[in-house]
Amino acid sequence: MSSALRGIRSTCVPRPDVLAGGMSDNQFAAQLDKVVRDPSGYEVYSDADRFFDLTYPTSGLKQLLAKTFGRLAGVAGDDGDHGVLRAETSFGGGKTHSLVAVYHLAKGARPANVNDFLDTSLLPEGPVSVAAVVGDALDPVNGLATNGLTSRTLWGEVGAQLGPAAHQALAQSDLERTAPGTETLRKALGGRPTVIIIDEIAQHLRQVAESGNESVRRSAAQVPVFLKNLFELAMGDPGVVVIISLASSGDAYAKETSELGQLLDGATRAATAHAESASVLSRSGRVIQPATDSEIAEILKRRLFESIDPAAAKEAGEAYRGLYEQIGETVALAGGAESPARYGDAVAASYPFHPETIRVLDKRLGSIPNFQRARGSLKLLAEVVADLWEGTANPEIINVADINLARLNTLNHLTIAIDRAAFSGVAKVDLAGPESHCHAVDVARFPGKPPFATRAATTVFLHSLEMRAGVGAGRSEYVLGSLRVGEDPEILDEALAEAERVCWHLTYDGTRWRFHTEPNVNKIVEDGKRDIPSTRVTEETKALIAKSFTSDAGVTAVVFPTSPASVPDEPRLRVVAFDYDHLSVEGTSSATAPPQVVEMRDRAGAAGSLRAYRNAVVFVVADTGAVEDLKDRVRSQLALEALVTEPARLATFAKEVKTRVREMYDDSGLNARIAVTRCYKHVYYPVKDASSNHLAHRELPAAQKGDTAKSVIRTIRELLVNEGKVRTEPIPTNWLRQRAWEKPESTTTKKISDWFWRDQSALLLLDPTLLTDAIKKGIANDGWVYYDTLTEKAYSATSATPAVQLVDTAELYTAEEAAAKGVLGRPPSLGDVLASVSPATTGPALRAALEARCQKEPTKAQVADQLAEAFRQGKLVVTDVTPAAGVKALGVKEIRERSLDGFHILTKAEADSLGVQSAVAKPASKRIEAKTGQAGVALSNFRDELMDKGKPLVEMRLTVRAEPGRGPQDIDLLGMAVAQMPKQPAKVTIDVAASMPGLEGVIEIRLEGDKAKYQQASSKLGPLLKAAEEIDGTLTLTLDFGENGVTVTDNAFSTVDSVIRGLGPSELTVEGTLA
Structure with missing residues (x-):
C-alpha cells in the first residue's frame, strides 16, 4: 500500500450483514411481489425503515416519488401532470427498487430519512389504495390467490389487491379474460387516491402467448386493451397514478422482450400485443430512469457501508490523479483516466471503489445475460468487502485486482452462477490461491512485494468472461484495474509476461491478454512432461x-x-x-x-x-x-x-x-x-x-x-x-613480512604464497602478480634479497629486478641475513668480464676481480662461459700458455673444457700485437635453444640467455605437454594464458590424442591458427579433453614480436613472463629466435 494513502479498513465501516458474509439473494434482489405477499420472509425489503436506510436516493427515484405523490397531492406543473409513469431499467434494477419505495410510502410508511427522498408535503395524509402486480407472479390457468380472492388476469389481480369491491367490479372481466372498459375500471377504483404498479409485463405477455390453453392465448391481445383503458383513466383522473415497467433496450429482460415475436414461432399475437402495449405507453406516459450510470457507485456504497471517510475519498482522488498524470506519458489510458483531473474526481466519488471496478461490473460483466447487474454486483462486492475485513489485506482502494478469486464464494459468483463454470477451473489452476501458477510467479519473481502477477491476472480474468470478440484486457485496462499509487506500470507488464510462461490458459495476441477455457502451450508441455522418466x-x-x-x-x-x-x-x-x-x-x-x-x-x-x-x-x-x-x-x-x-x-x-x-x-x-x-x-x-x-x-x-x-x-x-574475500589491492610489504614470512629473517616465496591458502583470515590471492609485485617492492624499498637457488643468483635493490617466481627454490632474506649467508653477490656478466680484464690478466686474477665486482665468488664454469662468449664476439683472446708470437689461442670448446687456473686473457688488440694466432670464432647462433623445466625455471634460464645474447627476440615459442596420468591441466593453463597475451600476433598449435572411457580407439586433434580463433574453439575442446580417460600431446603458443623484436626490459616480454609464471604450468619448454 502506498504510504500516502490510508487503508480502507481504517477509513470505512461496512454494514454488519456484509461483514457476516455469505449473503443471500434475498438481501440484494428487490422482488416487489414478495414485499406484497410475503413481507415477513423478506425482511430487508419489507421493513420500510431498513429499506430506506440501505437505499441511495438516486435522481430517478426522487423523480418517480415526486411525480407519483405530486400528482396525488394535486401539485401543478410537471410533477403532477402525468398519470402514467414508466420506470426504465438502469444497472439491473434501480427499477424494482424504486417501485418498492413507492409501494412503502403509498402504504403509509414514513421512514426517518424520508426527507432525503422527497418533499414530505407531497405525501398524502389519508389512505391511498395500492395495487402492485408483478407479471411473472400471475397464473392465468390456475389463478392467483390474493387477500382470499382469486384472479386469472392482470386486471383481476389489480382488483384483488385493491379490495373486495374492486375485485367484484372486475370479476366478470377476469372470468371472461376480457379487458374491462374505463368506466368499469373507474367503478373499481371507487374514486379513492390510487397507485397501480405493474412490473414485468413482458414476462406476462410471453406467459399468456405461449399458454397451451386457447382462451389464455387469446387473452394476450386483451393486455394492450387493458393498458390503454387504464392509462386513459389515469390521465384523466388526478387521483390515479399508474407506474409500469416495460422492457427496453437497457432492461435486464430486454432480450426476452425483443425476441418475443420470434419465440412465438410465427404466432404474431404476442408481438403485436407487445408493440401495441409499447405504443400505448409511449403516447400516454412519462419515462423515468430510476438510476443513472453516475449513481451506480453511490448505490453500492450506501448498501455495503455504514460510513466512509470523505477526507480519505478526497485523498484517494488526488493521489490517483497524480498517478495517472505521471503514467499518462507512457500508457495510453482510457476509460476516463485519459483526463486525470476529472478521473481523480471520479475516484473520490466512487471511493472506496475504484471507478474501473464499477465500469468492469457494469459494462463488461453486465453484458453477460446471467449476470444481474444490480444484484450480481452487490453480492460480488459484498463478498469482496467481507474477504478484505476477514483477512490482513488493507488496500488503499478496491480495484478489480483486489477481487480475491481464491475465495470460493467470489469465484463461484463470477463463474458457475453466470454460466461460466469452465472458467472456475481456469482460475483455480492459474491465478486463485497459493497453489496457482501466478502465486508461484509472485513468490519467485516478487518476493516480499505485492503479488503483481496475481493482481494483473485477476484483472485480465474478469475481462475474459464475456466470451465475445474483443474480449480480454489491453494495457490500459489491466493498468487501470491493477496499478496502485507509487507503482510502475512496467512491473505489471513483466508480471504478465512471467505468468504467461507458466499459466495453462493465459495468452497474449500482441494487443490484449486473455484467459481461455482451452489449454495453451504450457498445458501441452505439462502433459508431455509426464512422459519423461x-x-x-x-x-x-x-x-x-x-x-x-x-x-x-x-x-x-x-x-x-x-x-x-x-x-x-x-x-x-x-x-x-x-x-x-x-x-x-x-x-x-x-x-x-x-x-x-x-x-x-x-x-x-x-x-x-x-x-x-x-x-x-x-x-x-x-x-x-x-x-x-x-x-x-x-x-x-x-x-x-x-x-x-x-x-x-x-x-x-x-x-x-x-x-x-x-x-x-x-x-x-x-x-x-x-x-x-x-x-x-x-x-x-x-x-x-x-x-x-x-x-x-x-x-x-x-x-x-x-x-x-x-x-x-x-x-x-x-x-x-x-564480499571482500578476494584481494584486489596492492599488498603492503611490512604487513606481508609480519604475517606471511616463515621466519623473521628468511622464507621462500612458495611459503609466502601458501600462507594465503592456509590462513582462513587471509584474502584469497587469485592474482599472483599482487604478491610478486609486493616482493619486488620489498626488494626495491625494504632491503629484501631474492635468491634463486637454481641459478645461484641474488637480487637486491642495487641489481636488476628479478622475475619473481613463487617456488621453493626462490628464497627471500633480510639484507642482514643475506650478507651472513653470502648470497648477495651475483653471477658475472659479459660486461663484468670485459670491465675486469687488465693487461696480462690470468684466470685466477680475473676470478678474484669478478668476486670483488659481483660481491660473490663466481664459479670457474661461470667465468669460462663468459670468456667463451667474449671470444665469440671477438672481444677477448684466451691462451693456456704464456702469450707470445705463434701461440695459438683457445677456441670456444677449449675455453669451456680447460682449467681456468692456467688461462691468460688478452684483449684482441694485445693478442694481435704479440702475434698470438687467433682461433676462428663461429658466428653467434640466432636461436635460444629449448629450456625445459618448471615454468619459473625455464623462463629464468631463457631470460638469462636472452640477456647474454644481447640481441632482440623476434619469436618466442612456449610448449606444454599433456601426458597419461597428468591430464590436460597444463594445456588448460597455457590456453588460459592465450587471452592474457600482449597484442602481438600469436599462433596456437595443438596436437593431442585422447581416449574416451569405455570406447575403443582415440580422438586425434591437430589444429593450428590465430589465437583469437583458438579462444573460440577452446570452449568446445576443453570439456572434450577433460572427459578423456587418457590424453597425450602438446600445445604450443608462438608469439611474433616483429622484425625489430623485444628485449627483456620491454613490456611485451615482461607481460608474457609474468602471465606464464602466474599460471605456473608444471612443465614448460621455451625456445626463441633472435634478430
Whole structure:
C-alpha cells in the first residue's frame, strides 16, 4: 500500500450483514411481489425503515416519488401532470427498487430519512389504495390467490389487491379474460387516491402467448386493451397514478422482450400485443430512469457501508490523479483516466471503489445475460468487502485486482452462477490461491512485494468472461484495474509476461491478454512432461550441473565429491559443488554450514588427514526448495525436445502453437541454466570466525537471462570479490613480512604464497602478480634479497629486478641475513668480464676481480662461459700458455673444457700485437635453444640467455605437454594464458590424442591458427579433453614480436613472463629466435 494513502479498513465501516458474509439473494434482489405477499420472509425489503436506510436516493427515484405523490397531492406543473409513469431499467434494477419505495410510502410508511427522498408535503395524509402486480407472479390457468380472492388476469389481480369491491367490479372481466372498459375500471377504483404498479409485463405477455390453453392465448391481445383503458383513466383522473415497467433496450429482460415475436414461432399475437402495449405507453406516459450510470457507485456504497471517510475519498482522488498524470506519458489510458483531473474526481466519488471496478461490473460483466447487474454486483462486492475485513489485506482502494478469486464464494459468483463454470477451473489452476501458477510467479519473481502477477491476472480474468470478440484486457485496462499509487506500470507488464510462461490458459495476441477455457502451450508441455522418466530427468539434471560448474577464471571446480579425498589439498582455489541428493539445505536454516561441508573443509585425502590449505576451498550447496524446480526445468526442456523432434505430432498443432513450442524450446536450455544458479545458491567460504565454524554463508544473486554467458564459477568468484574475500589491492610489504614470512629473517616465496591458502583470515590471492609485485617492492624499498637457488643468483635493490617466481627454490632474506649467508653477490656478466680484464690478466686474477665486482665468488664454469662468449664476439683472446708470437689461442670448446687456473686473457688488440694466432670464432647462433623445466625455471634460464645474447627476440615459442596420468591441466593453463597475451600476433598449435572411457580407439586433434580463433574453439575442446580417460600431446603458443623484436626490459616480454609464471604450468619448454 502506498504510504500516502490510508487503508480502507481504517477509513470505512461496512454494514454488519456484509461483514457476516455469505449473503443471500434475498438481501440484494428487490422482488416487489414478495414485499406484497410475503413481507415477513423478506425482511430487508419489507421493513420500510431498513429499506430506506440501505437505499441511495438516486435522481430517478426522487423523480418517480415526486411525480407519483405530486400528482396525488394535486401539485401543478410537471410533477403532477402525468398519470402514467414508466420506470426504465438502469444497472439491473434501480427499477424494482424504486417501485418498492413507492409501494412503502403509498402504504403509509414514513421512514426517518424520508426527507432525503422527497418533499414530505407531497405525501398524502389519508389512505391511498395500492395495487402492485408483478407479471411473472400471475397464473392465468390456475389463478392467483390474493387477500382470499382469486384472479386469472392482470386486471383481476389489480382488483384483488385493491379490495373486495374492486375485485367484484372486475370479476366478470377476469372470468371472461376480457379487458374491462374505463368506466368499469373507474367503478373499481371507487374514486379513492390510487397507485397501480405493474412490473414485468413482458414476462406476462410471453406467459399468456405461449399458454397451451386457447382462451389464455387469446387473452394476450386483451393486455394492450387493458393498458390503454387504464392509462386513459389515469390521465384523466388526478387521483390515479399508474407506474409500469416495460422492457427496453437497457432492461435486464430486454432480450426476452425483443425476441418475443420470434419465440412465438410465427404466432404474431404476442408481438403485436407487445408493440401495441409499447405504443400505448409511449403516447400516454412519462419515462423515468430510476438510476443513472453516475449513481451506480453511490448505490453500492450506501448498501455495503455504514460510513466512509470523505477526507480519505478526497485523498484517494488526488493521489490517483497524480498517478495517472505521471503514467499518462507512457500508457495510453482510457476509460476516463485519459483526463486525470476529472478521473481523480471520479475516484473520490466512487471511493472506496475504484471507478474501473464499477465500469468492469457494469459494462463488461453486465453484458453477460446471467449476470444481474444490480444484484450480481452487490453480492460480488459484498463478498469482496467481507474477504478484505476477514483477512490482513488493507488496500488503499478496491480495484478489480483486489477481487480475491481464491475465495470460493467470489469465484463461484463470477463463474458457475453466470454460466461460466469452465472458467472456475481456469482460475483455480492459474491465478486463485497459493497453489496457482501466478502465486508461484509472485513468490519467485516478487518476493516480499505485492503479488503483481496475481493482481494483473485477476484483472485480465474478469475481462475474459464475456466470451465475445474483443474480449480480454489491453494495457490500459489491466493498468487501470491493477496499478496502485507509487507503482510502475512496467512491473505489471513483466508480471504478465512471467505468468504467461507458466499459466495453462493465459495468452497474449500482441494487443490484449486473455484467459481461455482451452489449454495453451504450457498445458501441452505439462502433459508431455509426464512422459519423461524420472531417471532420465535426474541424469540430465546432474549432467547440466556438472557442465555449469566448469573450471574458469583460474578457479578449479570439483563437482559431486564423494569424500574429502575428492578435493585435492593444494594451494589453489577450488569450488566444491555437492550432489543435491547427498546434501542440500533449507533456506531458513542455511546460515550454519552443514557437517558435510565442515568435514570436507577440515579433512583431506583417503586417510582423512587434516587439510592444510583450508583457505583454498569454497563450497556450494543446493537449496532444498529449488531442487524440484531445477528438475522441472530440465523435464520441460526434455518434453519440448520431444515435441520439436516429432514432426508428425507437431503438425497436429495450430501454426501459432507450433511457433510458441519452438520459441519455448529455444528458451528451455537457457531457463535450465538459470535454474542451476538459483538452486546452487548457498555459498560457504572460509573466514576466521569460530562462531560460524570459520565458514561464512552467502547466497548467490538470482541469475537473469543476461548472466548466463558467465559460468557459475565466475559468478561465485564475483561474489567473493564483492564480499571482500578476494584481494584486489596492492599488498603492503611490512604487513606481508609480519604475517606471511616463515621466519623473521628468511622464507621462500612458495611459503609466502601458501600462507594465503592456509590462513582462513587471509584474502584469497587469485592474482599472483599482487604478491610478486609486493616482493619486488620489498626488494626495491625494504632491503629484501631474492635468491634463486637454481641459478645461484641474488637480487637486491642495487641489481636488476628479478622475475619473481613463487617456488621453493626462490628464497627471500633480510639484507642482514643475506650478507651472513653470502648470497648477495651475483653471477658475472659479459660486461663484468670485459670491465675486469687488465693487461696480462690470468684466470685466477680475473676470478678474484669478478668476486670483488659481483660481491660473490663466481664459479670457474661461470667465468669460462663468459670468456667463451667474449671470444665469440671477438672481444677477448684466451691462451693456456704464456702469450707470445705463434701461440695459438683457445677456441670456444677449449675455453669451456680447460682449467681456468692456467688461462691468460688478452684483449684482441694485445693478442694481435704479440702475434698470438687467433682461433676462428663461429658466428653467434640466432636461436635460444629449448629450456625445459618448471615454468619459473625455464623462463629464468631463457631470460638469462636472452640477456647474454644481447640481441632482440623476434619469436618466442612456449610448449606444454599433456601426458597419461597428468591430464590436460597444463594445456588448460597455457590456453588460459592465450587471452592474457600482449597484442602481438600469436599462433596456437595443438596436437593431442585422447581416449574416451569405455570406447575403443582415440580422438586425434591437430589444429593450428590465430589465437583469437583458438579462444573460440577452446570452449568446445576443453570439456572434450577433460572427459578423456587418457590424453597425450602438446600445445604450443608462438608469439611474433616483429622484425625489430623485444628485449627483456620491454613490456611485451615482461607481460608474457609474468602471465606464464602466474599460471605456473608444471612443465614448460621455451625456445626463441633472435634478430
